[in-house]
Amino acid sequence: xxxxxxxxxxxxxxxxxxxxxxxxxxxxxxxxxxxxxxxxxxxxxxxxxxxxxxxxxxxxxxxxxxxxxxxxxxxxxxxxxxxxxxxxxxxxxxxxxxxxxxxxxxxxxxxxxxxxxxxxxxxxxxxxxxxxxxxxxxxxxxxxxxxxxxxxxxxxxxxxxxxxxxxxxxxxxxxxxxxxxxxxxxxxxxxxxxxxxxxxxxxxxxxxxxxxxxxxxxxxxxxxxxxxxxxxxxxxxxxxxxxxxxxxxxxxxxxxxxxxxxxxxxxxxxxxxx
Numbered sequence: 001x002x003x004x005x006x007x008x009x010x011x012x013x014x015x016x017x018x019x020x021x022x023x024x025x026x027x028x029x030x031x032x033x034x035x036x037x038x039x040x041x042x043x044x045x046x047x048x049x050x051x052x053x054x055x056x057x058x059x060x061x062x063x064x065x066x067x068x069x070x071x072x073x074x075x076x077x078x079x080x081x082x083x084x085x086x087x088x089x090x091x092x093x094x095x096x097x098x099x100x101x102x103x104x105x106x107x108x109x110x111x112x113x114x115x116x117x118x119x120x121x122x123x124x125x126x127x128x129x130x131x132x133x134x135x136x137x138x139x140x141x142x143x144x145x146x147x148x149x150x151x152x153x154x155x156x157x158x159x160x161x162x163x164x165x166x167x168x169x170x171x172x173x174x175x176x177x178x179x180x181x182x183x184x185x186x187x188x189x190x191x192x193x194x195x196x197x198x199x200x201x202x203x204x205x206x207x208x209x210x211x212x213x214x215x216x217x218x219x220x221x222x223x224x225x226x227x228x229x230x231x232x233x234x235x236x237x238x239x240x241x242x243x244x245x246x247x248x249x250x251x252x253x254x255x256x257x258x259x260x261x262x263x264x265x266x267x268x269x270x271x272x273x274x
Contacts, residue, residue: 006221008037013051013222017229020055021189022237023126023168023249024256028115031162032260035112046210047222049203054223056196058230059189067193079142089146090153090170090187091194097157098199109162113264118163119257126250129172137178141187144179151177152187156195163257166192171246181241189234 015033019026030048034040039047060067073080109115138144155173159166167188174184204211 005218008039009047009218009222010225011037012039012047013054013225014229016048016051016222017055017058017226017231018233020052020226020230021059021167021192021234023122023165023171023246024253025115025119025122025159025163025165025168026055027110028119028163028165031110031115032112042207042210043215046204046207047215047218049200049207050219051222051226052196052200054227055230056193056200058227059192059234062231062234063189083142086141086144086146086149087191087194090149090156090191091198093150093153093157094160094195095198098160101160105160105162112260115163116257116260116264118161119253119260122164122168123250123253123257126168126172126246126253129176130245130247130250134175135178136180138183139180140183141190144183144187148177148179152179152191156191166195168249181245182238185237185241 012030012033015029016026019029031040034044034048070080070083074084109118138148152170152173155176156166156170158164159169170188170191171184174187175181179187
């Protein structure tokens with residue numbers, strides 16, 4: 001196995017794990033990292049899909065007690081049924097719009113320059129939401145109603161634009177609609193489970209002909225890195241929001257996006273396809 005390829009897999013696994021659940025867009029970072037590493041061919045795209053699975057499993061592991069308790073009570077407990085229903089409602093907008101527009105979005109926007117613009121716009125939106133008056137109506141996910149779930153679902157649909165950030169859209173949407181930081185962040189994590197399982201499974205099915213047993217070492221290296229880094233990121237974000245807002249992520253997005261645009265404009269990197 002090519003050592004250079006394993007190193008690329010390790011780097012991309014780390015990028016996926018760190019960025020998937022932070023409001024900074026894992027897809028945007030991976031698009032840019034893949035071009036810098038020259039790993040953006042068809043095989044690289046499949047690798048990007050595969051390493052999302054371990055990131056999802058990291059959230060499942062972190063919330064394993066809640067998920068097992070929900071599964072056990074699904075038949076008889078109203079609270080468990082309501083929780084699953086809210087996830088389903090929030091999942092629907094992105095699922096429907098993704099099926100309708102995914103191919104067009106992929107062809108048009110999955111390039112570094114559009115991603116950089118989305119980074120900057122998303123950063124400005126985060127700053128705006130953080131600076132407006134935040135009245136908390138809902139302090140935990142169990143207090144949500146179906147209308148709250150639907151609103152956050154439409155916010156998540158914005159993340160179909162690469163560089164927007166699925167977690168950023170859902171967390172900021174939650175804050176905008178009156179959820180506490182803890183509730184918005186945790187619901188974003190929970191909503192990631194059906195959303196990412198569905199999206200990843202769909203993409204793997206579409207690209208199944210590109211999968212090969214010879215690629216298992218590459219997938220394993222990237223997958224382990226993705227799982228470990230995602231688990232650290234989830235735990236770290238929960239600690240961070242206990243005493244901070246999301247402004248730091250907004251400024252990171254703006255600076256990072258500006259650097260990418262500058263690199264493209266001055267020809268430092270050849271990203272003309274964007």
